[in-house]
Amino acid sequence: MTQSQKYIITLLSIIACSLLVGLGYFTYSRYQAFASQPLGAALPISEQSLPPTWTVSPGPSPTPAGLVTFAPTVSFPTATPSAMCGGPNIMNILVVGADTRGDNYTYGLADAIRIVRVDFVTPKLTVLEFPRDLWVEIPHISDNLDGQDHEKLNQAYLYGQPGFKYWDDPSAGPGLLALTLNKNFGVQTDHYISINMRTFENIINALGGIDVNITSEEASRSTDLSIGAHHLGGAEALKVARNRKGGSFERADNQNIILCGLRKKLTSPGVVTQIPELIESFKDNIRTDFTPEQISQLACLGTRLPPQNIAFTSFPQELFTQTREFDPVFNKRISILAADFNILRDYVGQFHAGTWPILGIATDDEDSAVVCE
Numbered sequence: 001m002t003q004s005q006k007y008i009i010t011l012l013s014i015i016a017c018s019l020l021v022g023l024g025y026f027t028y029s030r031y032q033a034f035a036s037q038p039l040g041a042a043l044p045i046s047e048q049s050l051p052p053t054w055t056v057s058p059g060p061s062p063t064p065a066g067l068v069t070f071a072p073t074v075s076f077p078t079a080t081p082s083a084m085c086g087g088p089n090i091m092n093i094l095v096v097g098a099d100t101r102g103d104n105y106t107y108g109l110a111d112a113i114r115i116v117r118v119d120f121v122t123p124k125l126t127v128l129e130f131p132r133d134l135w136v137e138i139p140h141i142s143d144n145l146d147g148q149d150h151e152k153l154n155q156a157y158l159y160g161q162p163g164f165k166y167w168d169d170p171s172a173g174p175g176l177l178a179l180t181l182n183k184n185f186g187v188q189t190d191h192y193i194s195i196n197m198r199t200f201e202n203i204i205n206a207l208g209g210i211d212v213n214i215t216s217e218e219a220s221r222s223t224d225l226s227i228g229a230h231h232l233g234g235a236e237a238l239k240v241a242r243n244r245k246g247g248s249f250e251r252a253d254n255q256n257i258i259l260c261g262l263r264k265k266l267t268s269p270g271v272v273t274q275i276p277e278l279i280e281s282f283k284d285n286i287r288t289d290f291t292p293e294q295i296s297q298l299a300c301l302g303t304r305l306p307p308q309n310i311a312f313t314s315f316p317q318e319l320f321t322q323t324r325e326f327d328p329v330f331n332k333r334i335s336i337l338a339a340d341f342n343i344l345r346d347y348v349g350q351f352h353a354g355t356w357p358i359l360g361i362a363t364d365d366e367d368s369a370v371v372c373e
Helices: 003-035 153-160 172-185 197-206 217-223 234-241 248-266 275-281 292-302 341-353
Strands: 054-056 068-070 090-098 110-119 124-129 135-137 150-152 191-195 210-214 228-232 286-288 310-314 321-327 332-338
Touching (some): 110 153, 124 248, 124 341, 172 191, 172 341, 191 197, 197 234, 210 248, 234 248, 248 310
Parallel strands (some): 090 191, 124 310
């Protein structure tokens, strides 16, 4: 090999290496851009009012008047464990089950409303249910309803959807519902997932169904399932989740039974690694502002969550009163749930702080969390 040939080979090698490095950088940049791109419009975080510097009353039972205790602003550095899977320390997610049966999100009430607190440090996942019949103030709707600014909580989602579009923001129904929860109860929301009924059925079917266990006569009557183990397909799971036989609180319990079954399937070794692909396959039928990277973080955390650290909770039933309110939109008195919002705010504050509910500890006021098997 001549000297000139050696020079040419060396030069070509340098060019090839440079092309490989450039291609690798380009591919990585494209992946980073894709991974960090939200799948939907972001929530209006700037409109969510932040509470003053305070700490909620300690323990699982808030103070009767919903009072808070002001905390000193001086803080001291402490060594804290780092978040797992590259996620934030805490992530709060609004999950909405819409009652539309089609594949579109033009209309639809919020049939199920949950706030999911994901703790990437502990790790721990807690789900708080909000009754949909609460009579609340909904921002941005009064101009469209002749000054009427109060409706049921589930209608906040409907009025933000494109069919009504009483609130002109890309986040639509989930965004207006998040603002409503924040205005009335101080709920802080980072992200949202909205799923209609048909997509819910399809996801359950794509997972091969879910397994649930009915352990009491009360649950059997409420779900119309016999005591024992059951394997449910999408249509059967949806029927249980929407069963209203026992009333709104029993219906929420039914939904938690289905969510426990779904949690068990999603955290199984054979499925958990497929969650990003599952979400990707349904992305045109799911409304969310998650990025692919954040979905991967949640899937990663799912492999590290002990079952006893996943729980579903609700406000104590005795806080609510079934009553009626005149609704100018329908021009009649409608059935609603009334409650002291200060007390609910106190519970929400403790929920966000991670001090309520205390997993594994039952209380006398029926506010203990349901831990899935």
